[in-house]
Amino acid sequence: MVEHLVLYLLQVTKKVRKGFGSVIPNIEFIPDDIDALTRIFDSKGDEICALILEPIQGEGGIYPLSKEFLQKARELTSETKSLLIFDEIQCGIGRTGHLFAYQYYDVEPDIITLAKGLANGFPIGAMIVKDEFTHIFEPGIHGSTFGGNHLACRVAYETLKVLMTRDILDNVEGLSEYFFRRLYILKSQFSFIKEIRGVGLMIGIELNKPCKEIVLKCLENGLIINCTAEKVIRLLPPLNIDLETANEGLEILQKTLESFR
Ligand SMILES: Cc1ncc(COP(=O)(O)O)c(C=O)c1O
Numbered sequence: 001m002v003e004h005l006v007l008y009l010l011q012v013t014k015k016v017r018k019g020f021g022s023v024i025p026n027i028e029f030i031p032d033d034i035d036a037l038t039r040i041f042d043s044k045g046d047e048i049c050a051l052i053l054e055p056i057q058g059e060g061g062i063y064p065l066s067k068e069f070l071q072k073a074r075e076l077t078s079e080t081k082s083l084l085i086f087d088e089i090q091c092g093i094g095r096t097g098h099l100f101a102y103q104y105y106d107v108e109p110d111i112i113t114l115a116k117g118l119a120n121g122f123p124i125g126a127m128i129v130k131d132e133f134t135h136i137f138e139p140g141i142h143g144s145t146f147g148g149n150h151l152a153c154r155v156a157y158e159t160l161k162v163l164m165t166r167d168i169l170d171n172v173e174g175l176s177e178y179f180f181r182r183l184y185i186l187k188s189q190f191s192f193i194k195e196i197r198g199v200g201l202m203i204g205i206e207l208n209k210p211c212k213e214i215v216l217k218c219l220e221n222g223l224i225i226n227c228t229a230e231k232v233i234r235l236l237p238p239l240n241i242d243l244e245t246a247n248e249g250l251e252i253l254q255k256t257l258e259s260f261r
Contacts, residue, residue: 005047007040016059032065034072041076050083051076055101058090061229062197062204070107077110083133085111089125093117094163094239096200097173104199117239119155124148126156168239175246176200179235182250190257194231201241205233214260223252 006027017023030036041048051073057063077084086109088101093114096104100112110133115125125147129137146152162168180196183205187193195206207214211227218225228234237246 005044005049007048007051008053032063032069034069037069037072037076041080045076045080045082048077048080048082050085052085052087054087054089054091055105056091056096056199056202058202058234059228061206061232062202062234064197064199065105067105067107070105074107074109083111084109085113087113089113089115091199091202093159094169094172094200095202095236097169097176098200099160099163099169101199118159119152120159122152122155124152124156163239166240171241172200172239175237175241175243176203178243178246179203179237179250186250186254186257190261192260193257198235201235201237201239203235204228205235207231207233214256217259218252218256221252221256223249223256225253 008027008029028040030040053065053070053073054060055065055070057065074084086100086102091101092112093099094117095101098104102109102112110130112128113125114128118124118126123146127137176199179201180198180203183196183203186205187196192207192209193205194208195204197204197206205211208231210230211233212230214233215225215227226234226236237249241249
């Protein structure tokens with residue numbers, strides 16, 4: 001019998017696993033589908049120790065999970081006394097207009113992982129654990145040469161201070177609305193734009209063709225964006241971006257898309 005089964009809901013592409021041999025055992029990858037989630041908890045609930053998911057998948061192509069899915073995930077993990085773990089490495093620290101993505105969804109996990117924006121790009125990673133589980137993972141169990149060093153922690157401290165004492169989270173909400181409004185207009189103008197997705201300032205523009213060339217052309221034109229999951233243009237503007245800069249970026253994007261008609 002499988003004992004500590006971990007369910008992983010992350011769109012792990014072949015590209016990411018290539019060269020790493022076999023995946024560690026006792027992990028099952030599941031789709032973002034409420035019925036599939038319920039079925040696996042019905043059949044294997046007593047074996048499951050954790051469900052790990054990204055509330056908004058980043059590398060996978062900017063796919064926000066639904067609130068209903070996350071509520072169900074919370075309900076099922078609580079019933080089976082398994083851990084609900086949110087990977088907020090991309091979607092945390094202000095991206096959604098809230099400090100943590102779980103606050104945007106109003107669904108509280110047991111563990112959150114953080115990195116990237118935590119120290120505004122300075123290398124750091126962290127894990128936040130609810131009080132009741134802190135005894136499982138005590139100081140000393142997991143070491144890292146550069147993990148949690150003084151400089152990185154200080155940068156994270158200052159980053160969080162700026163994020164929480166200035167109007168940055170409000171800015172994310174306001175500018176997000178503006179970006180989505182403008183991008184829906186772009187969608188109506190370019191038949192190769194399939195879908196606009198995202199939350200806050202974590203935005204995906206799915207095309208019906210690869211976007212690598214478009215991203216390179218944007219760079220030539222002075223706009224840094226990137227392409228994920230082959231056909232999704234990913235916009236992750238700075239959280240303190242102002243309207244004027246947003247307009248400038250959107251105009252470069254529009255002009256570049258024109259040249260790919
Ligand atoms: C959602 C997510 N989780 C985990 C990672 C890996 O983070 P790290 O490089 O800090 O190990 C990444 C990196 O892109 C990520 O986007």
